[in-house]
Amino acid sequence: MGNVPSAVKHCLSYQQLLREHLWIGDSVAGALDPAQISVLINLHCFQPYVSGFSVSLVGSVACIHWETSQLSGLPEFVKIVEVGPRDGLQNEKVIVPTDIKIEFINRLSQTGLSVIEVTSFVSSRWVPQMADHTEVMKGIHQYPGVRYPVLTPNLQGFHRAVAAGATEISVFGAASESFSKKNINCSIEESMGKFEEVVKSARHMNIPARGYVSCALGCPYEGIITPQKVTEVSKRLYSMGCYEISLGDTIGVGTPGSMKRMLESVMKEIPLGALAVHCHDTYGQALANILTALQMGINVVDSAVSGLGGCPYAKGASGNVATEDLIYMLNGLGLNTGVNLYKVMEAGDFICKAVNKTTNSKVAQASFNA
Amino acid sequence: MAAMTKALPRRLVGLASLRAVSTSSMDTLPKQVKIVEVGPRDGLQNEKNIVSTPVKIKLIDMLSEAGLSVIEATSFVSPKWVPQMADHAEVLKGIQKFPGITYPVLTPNLKGFEAAVAAGAKEVSIFGAASELFTKKNINCSIEESFQRFDAILKAAQSANISVRGYVSCVLGCPYEGKISPAKVAEVTKKLYSMGCYEISLGDTIGVGTPGIMKDMLSAVMQEVPPAALAVHCHDTYGQALANTLMALQMGVSVVDSSVAGLGGCPYAQGASGNLATEDLVYMLEGLGIHTS
Numbered sequence: 001m002g003n004v005p006s007a008v009k010h011c012l013s014y015q016q017l018l019r020e021h022l023w024i025g026d027s028v029a030g031a032l033d034p035a036q037i038s039v040l041i042n043l044h045c046f047q048p049y050v051s052g053f054s055v056s057l058v059g060s061v062a063c064i065h066w067e068t069s070q071l072s073g074l075p076e077f078v079k080i081v082e083v084g085p086r087d088g089l090q091n092e093k094v095i096v097p098t099d100i101k102i103e104f105i106n107r108l109s110q111t112g113l114s115v116i117e118v119t120s121f122v123s124s125r126w127v128p129q130m131a132d133h134t135e136v137m138k139g140i141h142q143y144p145g146v147r148y149p150v151l152t153p154n155l156q157g158f159h160r161a162v163a164a165g166a167t168e169i170s171v172f173g174a175a176s177e178s179f180s181k182k183n184i185n186c187s188i189e190e191s192m193g194k195f196e197e198v199v200k201s202a203r204h205m206n207i208p209a210r211g212y213v214s215c216a217l218g219c220p221y222e223g224i225i226t227p228q229k230v231t232e233v234s235k236r237l238y239s240m241g242c243y244e245i246s247l248g249d250t251i252g253v254g255t256p257g258s259m260k261r262m263l264e265s266v267m268k269e270i271p272l273g274a275l276a277v278h279c280h281d282t283y284g285q286a287l288a289n290i291l292t293a294l295q296m297g298i299n300v301v302d303s304a305v306s307g308l309g310g311c312p313y314a315k316g317a318s319g320n321v322a323t324e325d326l327i328y329m330l331n332g333l334g335l336n337t338g339v340n341l342y343k344v345m346e347a348g349d350f351i352c353k354a355v356n357k358t359t360n361s362k363v364a365q366a367s368f369n370a
Numbered sequence: 371m372a373a374m375t376k377a378l379p380r381r382l383v384g385l386a387s388l389r390a391v392s393t394s395s396m397d398t399l400p401k402q403v404k405i406v407e408v409g410p411r412d413g414l415q416n417e418k419n420i421v422s423t424p425v426k427i428k429l430i431d432m433l434s435e436a437g438l439s440v441i442e443a444t445s446f447v448s449p450k451w452v453p454q455m456a457d458h459a460e461v462l463k464g465i466q467k468f469p470g471i472t473y474p475v476l477t478p479n480l481k482g483f484e485a486a487v488a489a490g491a492k493e494v495s496i497f498g499a500a501s502e503l504f505t506k507k508n509i510n511c512s513i514e515e516s517f518q519r520f521d522a523i524l525k526a527a528q529s530a531n532i533s534v535r536g537y538v539s540c541v542l543g544c545p546y547e548g549k550i551s552p553a554k555v556a557e558v559t560k561k562l563y564s565m566g567c568y569e570i571s572l573g574d575t576i577g578v579g580t581p582g583i584m585k586d587m588l589s590a591v592m593q594e595v596p597p598a599a600l601a602v603h604c605h606d607t608y609g610q611a612l613a614n615t616l617m618a619l620q621m622g623v624s625v626v627d628s629s630v631a632g633l634g635g636c637p638y639a640q641g642a643s644g645n646l647a648t649e650d651l652v653y654m655l656e657g658l659g660i661h662t663s
């Protein structure tokens with residue numbers, strides 16, 4: 001903007017940071033510890049802002065005062081479902097070592113996230129990245145208050161998952177016949193039969209099951225997907241016992257209008273509290289689509305730290321919406337998430353270095369200097 | 371998503387057919403949005419490598435053929451401050467001027483304005499800010515003093531029948547002051563509008579805004595300036611640009627600035643991304659069934 005001399009480097013001085021407007025998205029009652037403050041100050045120009053937040057330093061502890069301008073009509077609390085270790089890593093080319101995955105998940109467990117999708121009990125022939133599912137499931141530290149769902153495409157995967165200690169599972173449907181056929185080699189109807197077996201067994205063992213509907217806003221093979229079809233598949237999953245249905249814009253082609261139409265249809269059949277959105281950022285639309293979903297009352301959003309994962313259908317494209325960017329928006333909107341943005345960024349930094357890739361999160365890009 | 375097979379056939383449906391999906395627009399959105407392409411100026415200005423004059427001209431000519439109706443071509447600022455824009459006169463003289471397309475240029479002062487007119491400019495832009503500190507550091511004067519400079523330009527522009535677009539920087543946050551009050555933004559915007567700017571572009575200069583703050587700011591400004599005279603100029607430094615732009619559209623703004631390829635970084639956050647990308651903006655607008663020009 002304007003005539004900015006190219007010599008301008010950094011802006012907020014130390015005094016400025018200490019005075020006001022240092023915002024890192026800590027939870028409402030949270031506090032910064034001195035170590036975090038000094039690292040933040042060393043981070044060049046790390047100052048995501050939100051109007052209405054002020055920080056005062058009392059001794060060496062900072063407390064964040066919450067005086068927010070909340071957009072009316074939005075949910076007060078948004079649950080973030082972190083899918084980085086599964087959906088994110090699954091789409092990464094480099095096979096990540098088991099111990100790195102475990103460390104990654106352990107770090108995520110300490111950010112305030114309450115749901116972290118750990119791995120997928122799928123055949124390693126299909127998804128080599130998830131071949132170490134059992135070791136990962138057994139190796140992670142299961143923090144109290146955090147849930148660790150795993151994907152179980154069939155009964156065999158389900159039993160393995162339970163044997164490895166899983167206490168929550170997910171099943172994946174699709175709103176597209178072609179996608180279902182090409183992805184799991186059966187029709188939607190046949191897939192529902194398989195999922196019913198899994199979900200019934202899960203319920204029998206008091207294990208909650210989450211349902212996903214892929215291609216909710218468009219399919220790489222069929223193109224247009226009608227909201228009615230999405231509703232039909234969602235309803236099947238919900239009535240067979242899934243406690244929550246995550247509606248996925250698998251190839252990120254959706255825009256706020258198509259998100260709205262799809263949700264309007266689904267919300268006629270499934271209670272709002274049982275719905276989530278899972279947006280891919282392939283065409284940069286994810287946050288705009290999520291905002292639309294929030295405006296319609298959705299309060300569960302899936303995301304992946306660092307925007308991990310590409311898109312197998314669009315070479316070079318970006319993947320999931322980045323958890324950091326999502327938290328930034330939610331915090332700016334005055335919505336509580338319980339998640340510490342700073343700690344998420346650290347976890348993102350860890351996994352990006354481990355996988356040797358640059359982050360897809362704009363917040364991380366703006367905050368960590370290379 | 372779902373368990374993926376390793377070797378995926380790549381028979382993707384073309385974008386054109388997917389575009390047909392979303393023809394319903396949301397309730398309160400404008401039917402038409404004017405895109406102001408700022409890539410050649412705001413975008414390139416923030417790029418480290420100096421782009422050669424022929425390449426700049428080619429870029430602008432290609433943009434002219436893309437259907438855009440406003441393309442900000444260059445900035446008549448001293449090369450001492452902005453070396454990237456040193457070739458302003460050559461660029462303005464060298465581009466093809468298609469009928470129906472305007473090519474505004476930045477003019478920070480009367481000297482720049484006169485040079486711009488001599489080089490054939492028919493529309494100019496002036497840059498205010500909603501932050502005293504930013505104004506001081508950026509153009510070495512107070513907001514009030516900057517208005518006096520702009521007044522000189524506006525008067526000269528009026529005599530020469532040249533339209534003037536006003537920009538307000540730091541509308542959702544300032545790298546020096548931090549929080550910026552919506553009232554201050556409204557005050558500066560109103561002043562520029564009353565001085566004779568036909569349109570005011572409200573800029574989230576460092577991309578720190580989020581939709582709620584965008585809404586608060588626009589609510590304040592719209593009490594002073596008609597929505598039709600407003601534009602938003604969002605930077606994507608923290609990935610919020612498109613969501614903020616959507617909010618602005620929901621509030622009735624129908625002019626959006628963007629930069630092809632999301633050109634430009636951010637001089638305040640090394641490594642950060644720059645302007646909202648025109649491609650991503652057009653994708654959203656078309657998906658919403660909004661006509662773009």
